[in-house]
Each structure stands twice: as structure tokens, then as C-alpha cells.
Amino acid sequence: MVNSANDPLLAADDLHLSFGSTQALNSASLRVYAGEVLALMGPSGSGKSTLLHCLAGILTPDTGRVTYAGRDLSAMSDSERSALRRTEFGFVFQFGQLVPELTCLENVALPLRLAGVGRRQAQGAAAGWLARLEVADVAQKRPGQASGGQGQRVAVARALVSRPRVIFADEPTGALDSLNGERVMQLFIAAARDTGAAVVLVTHEPRVAAYSGREAVVRDGRVREQEYAL
Amino acid sequence: MSAPVAARARWGSELALGVRLSVAGGRSGWVRLAMISLGVGLGVAMLFLAATLPAVTAVRDARVTARTVDPQQSIPRAADTLLTSEIKSEFRGRAIYGQQLQPEGDRAPLPPGVSRRLAPGEMVVSPALGELLASGDGALLRDRWPARIVGTIGPAGLSGPQEYAVYLGTDRLTDTTGHRVRSFGKSWDDGGMSPLLVLLGVVGLVVLLLPVMIFVTTAVRFGGEARDRQLAALRLVGADAAMTRRIAAGETLAGALLGLAVGGLLYLAVGLLLSRFVPPGLSFYPSDFRPVPVLAVLVVVLVPVVAVLVTLSALRRVVVEPLGVVRRSGDRRRRLWWRLVLPVAGLALLYPMRNGLSGQSTGFEYQVMAGVAALLVGVALLLPWVVDAVVRRLGGGSVAWQLAVRRLQLDSGTAVRAVSGIAVSVAGAIALQGLLAAVEAQFSPETGRDTAQFQSDVMLRQPLDPSGSWVRALRSTPGVRAVGPTSSFRAAAAGAAPDADTTLTVGDCDVLRLFARLDSCADGDSFIVTAPGTAALRPGTYAVRERSLPATDPSAQSWTLPAAARTVPAHADPGLDAQSGLMATPGALAGLKRPLADDVYVGVDPSDPDALDRVRNAAAHLDPSVLVWPVDPRSIENALASIRQGLLAGATALLLLIGASMLVNVAEQLRERRRLLAVLVAFGTRRATLTGSVLYQMAIPVALGLGLAVLTGSGLAMVMQALASAPISADWFGIGATSAVAALVVLLTTAASLPLLWRLTRPGGLRSE
Numbered sequence: 001m002v003n004s005a006n007d008p009l010l011a012a013d014d015l016h017l018s019f020g021s022t023q024a025l026n027s028a029s030l031r032v033y034a035g036e037v038l039a040l041m042g043p044s045g046s047g048k049s050t051l052l053h054c055l056a057g058i059l060t061p062d063t064g065r066v067t068y069a070g071r072d073l074s075a076m077s078d079s080e081r082s083a084l085r086r087t088e089f090g091f092v093f094q095f096g097q098l099v100p101e102l103t104c105l106e107n108v109a110l111p112l113r114l115a116g117v118g119r120r121q122a123q124g125a126a127a128g129w130l131a132r133l134e135v136a137d138v139a140q141k142r143p144g145q146a147s148g149g150q151g152q153r154v155a156v157a158r159a160l161v162s163r164p165r166v167i168f169a170d171e172p173t174g175a176l177d178s179l180n181g182e183r184v185m186q187l188f189i190a191a192a193r194d195t196g197a198a199v200v201l202v203t204h205e206p207r208v209a210a211y212s213g214r215e216a217v218v219r220d221g222r223v224r225e226q227e228y229a230l
Numbered sequence: 231m232s233a234p235v236a237a238r239a240r241w242g243s244e245l246a247l248g249v250r251l252s253v254a255g256g257r258s259g260w261v262r263l264a265m266i267s268l269g270v271g272l273g274v275a276m277l278f279l280a281a282t283l284p285a286v287t288a289v290r291d292a293r294v295t296a297r298t299v300d301p302q303q304s305i306p307r308a309a310d311t312l313l314t315s316e317i318k319s320e321f322r323g324r325a326i327y328g329q330q331l332q333p334e335g336d337r338a339p340l341p342p343g344v345s346r347r348l349a350p351g352e353m354v355v356s357p358a359l360g361e362l363l364a365s366g367d368g369a370l371l372r373d374r375w376p377a378r379i380v381g382t383i384g385p386a387g388l389s390g391p392q393e394y395a396v397y398l399g400t401d402r403l404t405d406t407t408g409h410r411v412r413s414f415g416k417s418w419d420d421g422g423m424s425p426l427l428v429l430l431g432v433v434g435l436v437v438l439l440l441p442v443m444i445f446v447t448t449a450v451r452f453g454g455e456a457r458d459r460q461l462a463a464l465r466l467v468g469a470d471a472a473m474t475r476r477i478a479a480g481e482t483l484a485g486a487l488l489g490l491a492v493g494g495l496l497y498l499a500v501g502l503l504l505s506r507f508v509p510p511g512l513s514f515y516p517s518d519f520r521p522v523p524v525l526a527v528l529v530v531v532l533v534p535v536v537a538v539l540v541t542l543s544a545l546r547r548v549v550v551e552p553l554g555v556v557r558r559s560g561d562r563r564r565r566l567w568w569r570l571v572l573p574v575a576g577l578a579l580l581y582p583m584r585n586g587l588s589g590q591s592t593g594f595e596y597q598v599m600a601g602v603a604a605l606l607v608g609v610a611l612l613l614p615w616v617v618d619a620v621v622r623r624l625g626g627g628s629v630a631w632q633l634a635v636r637r638l639q640l641d642s643g644t645a646v647r648a649v650s651g652i653a654v655s656v657a658g659a660i661a662l663q664g665l666l667a668a669v670e671a672q673f674s675p676e677t678g679r680d681t682a683q684f685q686s687d688v689m690l691r692q693p694l695d696p697s698g699s700w701v702r703a704l705r706s707t708p709g710v711r712a713v714g715p716t717s718s719f720r721a722a723a724a725g726a727a728p729d730a731d732t733t734l735t736v737g738d739c740d741v742l743r744l745f746a747r748l749d750s751c752a753d754g755d756s757f758i759v760t761a762p763g764t765a766a767l768r769p770g771t772y773a774v775r776e777r778s779l780p781a782t783d784p785s786a787q788s789w790t791l792p793a794a795a796r797t798v799p800a801h802a803d804p805g806l807d808a809q810s811g812l813m814a815t816p817g818a819l820a821g822l823k824r825p826l827a828d829d830v831y832v833g834v835d836p837s838d839p840d841a842l843d844r845v846r847n848a849a850a851h852l853d854p855s856v857l858v859w860p861v862d863p864r865s866i867e868n869a870l871a872s873i874r875q876g877l878l879a880g881a882t883a884l885l886l887l888i889g890a891s892m893l894v895n896v897a898e899q900l901r902e903r904r905r906l907l908a909v910l911v912a913f914g915t916r917r918a919t920l921t922g923s924v925l926y927q928m929a930i931p932v933a934l935g936l937g938l939a940v941l942t943g944s945g946l947a948m949v950m951q952a953l954a955s956a957p958i959s960a961d962w963f964g965i966g967a968t969s970a971v972a973a974l975v976v977l978l979t980t981a982a983s984l985p986l987l988w989r990l991t992r993p994g995g996l997r998s999e
């Protein structure tokens with residue numbers, strides 16, 4: 001299906017999701033457009049990470065629908081959703097979540113290798129992204145031997161290496177000091193804009209949300225308001 | 231409070247805090263404690279069993295010794311003497327022990343477990359034999375001893391409750407057919423167990439116990455990473471490095487003590503099961519099942535001590551800081567030189583015995599035990615270095631391969647610890663299999679005997695007329711196809727020294743074929759039997775006499791071995807060398823009076839399973855102490871083959887135990903890495919990739935461990951073969967079977983871990999982010 005410029009790349013409609021007696025999402029709806037940076041804000045436990053996981057096809061809502069480029073995620077099989085995450089989506093988490101036994105270069109090359117790209121080619125592309133994110137010096141080190149800021153930049157490189165159309169970032173600077181956090185965000189958003197990827201950014205920090213073009217507030221499992229930044 | 235007292239109190243409180251933490255860690259803490267105590271418990275149960283084995287054997291041996299008759303006693307008949315004759319019988323494959331008893335006075339001794347003197351026609355039997363005789367299954371056996379059961383043999387006279395035993399009262403024994411005794415009980419030293427059996431026992435014990443110890447040391451490290459994080463939290467609130475070590479020691483101590491309790495309960499349960507299900511020949515009374523006290527105390531003391539030492543040793547490589555844990559092992563390369571010390575020491579200990587065990591001074595078994603243990607522990611020590619050295623050189627490959635290899639490069643310790651048990655077991659099992667195969671080959675030579683005609687040898691204790699009615703009685707026994715008595719003379723060539731004599735065996739052609747390869751034979755033929763390494767006899771005149779008479783006896787008769795006598799090769803005798811000598815059919819005796827028969831060969835219908843027991847019944851009617859022995863040496867071979875099968879079954883059980891520990895290890899590692907696994911799945915990693923990674927992660931160390939085990943095990947088998955003076959050879963069946971079982975264990979472990987892997991890799995696992 002071909003999307004027009006005004007069609008959202010990713011859309012959530014009336015999502016409901018409960019974990020036991022806790023209702024995490026309660027009629028949550030959201031639109032994400034190609035190339036935009038959207039910040040999902042809200043207090044702890046408001047449901048913003050759950051919404052992000054539903055948008056990425058990691059969790060399946062109890063009711064409601066998530067569509068990516070017009071395709072219904074809940075109608076896809078597990079392997080189809082995995083393939084989508086492998087090829088179209090990228091992820092950055094709060095603690096990087098790099099594979100500790102792989103070198104930083106191998107970590108960045110991993111999504112390409114999972115998509116079937118040869119080792120040499122994957123590592124070549126990974127080296128380019130590490131240089132771009134100013135962490136080429138840790139390429140042969142393991143994540144445990146890099147600093148927190150370096151590790152998070154490696155995680156950003158890993159999210160970008162397969163040139164995804166959407167990057168999901170869950171508190172990407174939550175574990176960094178403000179100086180490191182600022183630098184990571186600058187490099188991250190600049191690189192994402194260059195690749196044309198949309199970014200869905202979960203944060204509760206206004207200074208991180210300031211990098212976005214649009215903010216949505218999640219409260220009690222519902223996207224309460226959307227406003228457009230200047 | 232003085233400083234030392236305060237320090238001790240602080241130590242105590244820190245240990246107690248560790249114990250408290252181990253039981254108050256929530257669900258994950260309980261799981262960790264349960265895993266440690268179950269792992270230690272399994273090991274403790276095995277150690278208790280090993281500590282019980284000598285006690286059970288000693289008690290059984292003591293009872294057997296107490297009923298044994300000393301045949302060397304030379305005692306005149308008196309009111310306190312008794313004539314005895316041993317009965318060694320069998321019924322449907324199960325051994326029956328017994329004695330004929332003929333009291334010679336009012337004060338004749340009673341065997342242990344027997345409360346009254348037996349008159350002719352009376353017998354006492356063991357409870358198991360009593361049950362058999364009373365049952366339908368025992369109908370055939372009831373005919374063997376036509377005597378009245380007047381009592382039951384008590385436990386003091388039995389090796390175990392399932393033993394078949396019988397004491398028969400008689401009045402037919404004489405000074406020559408019976409042994410006169412004044413008491414029961416063995417007073418002579420028969421040299422103890424054969425060195426070969428000691429060797430097998432020693433190696434078996436080491437092979438069993440080493441993996442158990444490795445298993446225990448692995449078990450106490452279960453959940454180590456979670457424990458380290460807990461310790462980091464304690465550092466954050468002010469605990470210093472020494473305090474954290476003591477708290478960790480306390481935590482391990484709790485697991486080890488609980489493991490002792492679990493092990494004790496398992497031991498009792500196993501004891502109950504064993505007393506019911508062991509083979510009848512090894513049965514024991516519940517009261518026999520007690521560990522040797524010193525060994526039991528050693529287990530109770532050493533297991534917690536070893537557990538704490540292992541924990542402290544593991545913590546040496548970890549720096550617990552308030553904000554986390556740093557492992558030192560990452561880039562440190564393992565050194566080879568000190569790992570070679572033990573294998574070299576093991577070889578050095580075994581080298582002096584390279585020419586065999588005969589002539590070794592007493593205590594050689596300790597040297598063998600130390601040597602074998604050193605070599606096998608050497609496998610466990612060498613394996614981490616081998617895995618390190620090989621894995622460091624691995625690269626490339628699929629994502630699954632890369633994830634596994636990189637994981638092993640970062641930390642192979644956990645995987646190697648789980649595998650070292652397998653490696654040691656396999657090395658030991660291969661060594662034992664190799665030794666047994668060689669012994670089997672040595673004791674079961676291809677005899678070339680034709681056993682189609684005769685399968686059993688009835689060994690008479692008193693020679694009988696070969697044409698007597700007893701032969702007809704045997705021949706008319708249902709299921710008997712052929713009866714062939716043999717007689718023998720001693721024969722000395724004219725002019726030779728009287729003691730340089732040989733055996734002249736007399737029998738029908740069919741029977742003579744049992745001893746030598748005869749292409750043709752008819753009554754009237756005689757043969758010169760040759761064996762390798764002996765000089766062939768020549769035709770001519772021989773002085774022949776009855777076998778029981780001395781070489782100088784004047785009653786010797788002259789007999790001529792005709793020049794036409796053919797020279798034929800002897801068949802090998804099982805356990806003996808081939809026998810050379812002379813053979814003659816009755817027609818070739820030329821007027822010489824045929825001596826009394828001392829052996830009768832019997833052929834039975836192979837389709838009649840009870841035929842042999844009917845032969846035993848008929849033989850017992852001649853004399854209850856007659857021995858019925860199989861001609862076919864394969865029965866010995868079968869016995870050794872069943873030992874080998876038992877060994878393979880034991881090794882399989884051990885490997886399954888180790889597989890269980892590997893599974894626990896894998897499960898623990900997967901739990902530790904569940905967040906990372908969820909992340910990998912989040913960005914699209916296929917389950918097959920993760921499954922492959924788990925498989926490679928287990929298979930690489932196992933393959934290297936097996937390689938090392940096959941090398942060491944085969945080498946050790948050859949050393950053992952040299953010690954046993956057996957032919958040196960490789961037992962490919964043993965190597966293949968044991969390795970295949972080990973590989974199967976890896977596959978099963980991987981398969982068993984998959985449900986957990988799939989559960990943990992659901993993308994929803996990210997929710998804990």
C-alpha cells in the first residue's frame with residue numbers, strides 16, 4: 001500500500017491493554033508521521049512505555065489496532081512482526097542493553113547480520129555509524145569497557161545502522177548525566193533526521209522532549225493531549 | 231567486650247546475615263536456595279552411598295566368612311566335630327549356596343543362623359529359598375533335595391535376605407568326601423581380593439566420586455550473579471569487602487546445610503529402594519545400610535567447608551563495588567603449566583606399575599587410586615585451558631555461532647564447570663570400559679570348542695563306573711540328548727622321569743572333540759594333543775596309572791601309543807592355556823582296564839529351558855555336592871559383558887545427573903540474561919538464532935571436553951590394561967557409546983531448556999524495562 005504524505009506512518013487506535021487488574025492502556029490513540037520526532041511524556045506508570053511497545057509490535061493490545069504503513073500489526077504473525085522490527089524499526093533503551101560479550105562494532109552490526117547481511121559488509125556499515133556518533137575508538141572494546149555515554153551512543157548507532165523508518169527510544173538518556181545526555185540526544189536526533197527516520201521518544205525529562213517536534217502526554221493509559229511544538 | 235570476642239561476634243552476625251539473606255531473598259532467593267540445596271543434596275546422597283558401600287560389603291563379607299569351612303583343618307573325629315561338604319548349585323540362573331552337614335557327636339558345631347543339628351533327610355533353607363520352594367516356580371527345584379524342611383536359616387548365616395541357601399543333613403559323608411571341622415569361620419588369609427578386582431573397584435570409585443564432587447562445587451555457585459548484585463547492594467549501605475565475603479559464605483553455608491539435610495533424606499529413600507531392588511546376589515539387610523561413621527562425618531564436615539571455600543574462591547575473581555560487580559576473569563588468560571602438574575603426577579604414580587600388578591607390595595591400590603584421581607582431576611583442570619585456547623581462535627560464522635563464541639570468549643568458566651563433570655565421567659568410563667574389554671578378551675579366548683553336542687560338565691567328586699546305572703539315569707532325564715563320561719590316567723613315557731608325566735584322557739569321539747580339533751575319529755583311535763609352547767609327545771610305550779596314585783606306584787600298567795596315532799591341536803581352555811597330552815577312545819585301550827569316570831559331559835535340548843536344572847537335580851541325587859559347570863566359555867564372557875553393560879548404565883545415569891545440573895545452569899544463565907534476550911527479540915532476532923546460540927554454547931565446551939576425555943580415557947585405559955597385564959587395545963565400542971550418550975545429554979539438555987528460552991524471549995519481557 002502507498003501512503004500519501006498526510007497519512008500517518010504509524011497509527012494506534014483505541015488501544016486497551018491490561019496486566020492482571022492493572023489497566024495500562026485505556027483507549028489510547030496516537031499518530032506518528034514519517035520523519036517526525038515525537039516525544040511521549042508522562043509520569044511513571046502512566047503507560048507510555050507500554051504504548052511504545054504496542055506501537056513497535058512488541059506487545060499486542062487486548063483491543064484496538066496498530067497499523068504501520070497501512071498494515072495491521074495485530075493481524076501479522078509473530079515472525080512477520082519480528083521481521084518488521086528487524087528491517088523497519090530501531091530501538092534505543094535506557095541502559096543501552098548491548099550484548100555484553102560482543103564488541104561494540106559487533107553490537108552495531110548485529111541488526112544487519114540478523115537481516116542477512118554478510119559479516120564484512122555489516123561491520124563496515126557499523127564502523128561508519130560508530131565514527132559518525134564519535135565512538136570509533138571503542139569499536140573493538142566490549143560494552144563493559146566503554147563509559148555509559150559511549151555505550152548509549154553505540155546503542156544509538158545500533159538503532160540506526162539498518163536505516164529503519166521508525167526508531168523507538170525509551171528513556172535514552174535516563175542513565176546519563178546531563179552533559180552526556182545532551183550530547184547523545186544531539187547526535188541521535190541529527191542522525192535520525194539525516195536518515196529520515198521517525199523517532200518515538202519516551203521521556204519524562206522536558207529537556208529531552210525539547211528535541212522533539214511534537215509532544216504527546218500519556219496519563220492513566222490514555223493519550224490525553226497532543227500539541228505541536230513550534 | 232575484648233577485641234577478639236567482638237570480632238568473633240561480628241563474624242557470627244555477618245554469617246547469620248548471609249543465612250538470613252539466603253532465605254529472605256523472595257522468590258528468586260528461594261529458587262536459588264532450592265537449586266543449591268538440591269544440587270548439594272544429590273551430591274551428598276551419592277557421597278553417603280559411597281561411604282555405605284564398604285560398610286555393607288564388610289558386614290556381608292563378615293557373615294560369609296563366619297559360615298565358611300576351613301578345608302585345611304586336620305582334626306580327628308570327636309564329639310565336637312562335624313563333616314561338611316559344600317553345595318554350589320544354581321536354579322534358573324540364580325546361585326544357591328549350601329553345605330551338607332554330618333554331625334559326629336552331640337557337641338558338633340552349628341553353622342551361623344542354624345539353631346539345631348540336622349538328621350539325615352532334614353534340611354534348613356533361607357527364607358528366600360523357602361518361599362521359592364513353596365511356590366509354583368520352585369516345583370522343579372523341590373526334586374533336587376528330597377529332604378524335609380525343618381527350619382529357616384537366620385540372618386547371621388546369610389549374605390543377604392534374598393540369598394538362596396540350604397543346609398542338608400546327611401550320613402553319607404566320609405573322611406575323603408567331607409571336611410571335618412570343629413567350628414565354622416575362616417581363619418586363613420586367602421590373599422584378599424584379586425588385584426584386578428581391586429583395580430576395577432578403585433577406578434570405579436574414583437570415576438563415580440570425582441564428578442560428584444565437581445557437581446557439588448558447581449551447585450554451590452548456582453545463582454552467583456544474582457548473589458553478587460545482592461552483595462553490591464550491601465556494599466552500598468556500608469559493608470566492606472571482607473564483610474561481603476563473610477555474608478556470601480553465610481549464604482552458601484545455609485544452602486550447603488540444607489543440602490546436607492536433603493542429601494540425608496535422599497540417602498534414606500535410596501536405601502529403602504535399594505534394599506528392595508538390588509540384584510538378589512547383592513541383597514543386604516536394612517540394618518547393614520549404614521555409612522562408615524568416619525566417612526559420614528567427613529562428608530558432613532567437608533561438604534559445607536568445600537562449599538564455603540568454593541564461594542570464597544569464586545569471589546576472589548569478582549570485585550564487588552557499591553555500584554556493581556566487576557569480574558576479573560574477562561581478559562585474563564589461563565596458564566597451562568600448573569594444570570599439567572596433576573596429570574604428570576598421575577602418570578608418574580602409575581608408571582612404576584607399567585609391567586603389571588603382580589609382585590606389587592601391599593597398598594598398591596592407594597597408589598593406583600591417587601594416580602587415577604590425579605589424571606582424572608587433571609582433565610577437569612586442563613579443560614578450562616583447552617576451551618579458552620580453542621574458543622579464542624574461533625571466529626566468523628552465523629549470528630548464533632557468533633553470540634555463542636563471544637559469550638564463551640567472555641566467560642567460559644560457567645560452561646566449563648558444568649562440562650568438566652561430563653569430561654571426567656566420560657574419561658573414567660572409557661578407561662573402565664577399555665580395561666574391561668581387555669580383561670574380557672583375556673578371559674574369553676576363542677576356544678574353537680564344538681559345544682553343539684555337550685554344553686555342561688558334571689564334575690564328580692567321587693569317580694564312578696563309566697558304564698554304571700547312573701549314566702543311564704542321566705541319559706533318561708527329560709531334555710538330555712547326550713551323556714559322555716570321561717576318565718583319565720596319568721601316563722609317563724618309558725625312560726622318562728616318573729614325575730614327567732602327562733594326562734591320558736579316555737572318552738567317546740564326541741567327548742574328545744571338546745578337547746582337541748579332530749577331523750575324523752572312530753572307536754580304537756588314539757591321539758597326541760599338542761598345545762602352543764609344549765613339546766609334542768611321541769608314540770611308544772607309556773606307564774599309566776590311576777590319577778589319584780603317586781608317580782612311583784607299582785600298580786602302573788604298560789600301554790602302547792601306536793605309531794598311527796594322529797597329532798591334533800588342543801582347544802584353549804577358558805581361563806587356562808591349551809592343554810597338551812594324550813587322548814584315546816575306549817577301543818584303543820587294548821586290554822587296559824578303563825578307570826572310573828571323573829567328569830560327565832551332558833548335552834541338553836536348547837529349546838528346553840528347564841533341561842539343565844533337571845540335569846542338576848539328577849546330579850544332586852548322585853551327590854548333592856556335585857558341580858555342574860557350563861562347557862561354553864561364553865558364560866564367563868557374558869558375565870563380563872553384563873559388567874560392561876552395568877558400567878554403561880552407571881555412566882548413563884551419571885551423565886543424566888550431570889545433564890540435570892547443566893540444565894539448571896542453562897536455566898540460571900537464561901534467567902540472568904532474560905532482559906537482554908527480550909531486547910534481542912525486540913529488534914527482530916529469530917528464536918532459531920537464540921536456540922542455536924544456546925546449543926553452540928553448550929556443544930562447543932562439551933565437544934572439547936569429550937575430545938579431551940576420549941584422549942585421556944583411552945590413554946588411561948591403556949595404562950590400566952598394562953597394569954592388568956591385558957593386551958593393549960582401544961575399545962571403540964565403549965568410546966563411541968559413551969561419547970554418543972554424552973552428546974545425547976547435550977541435545978536433551980538443550981531441548982529441555984527451550985520452553986524456558988521461549989518463555990523468556992517473549993517480547994513482553996521488555997516490560998520490566
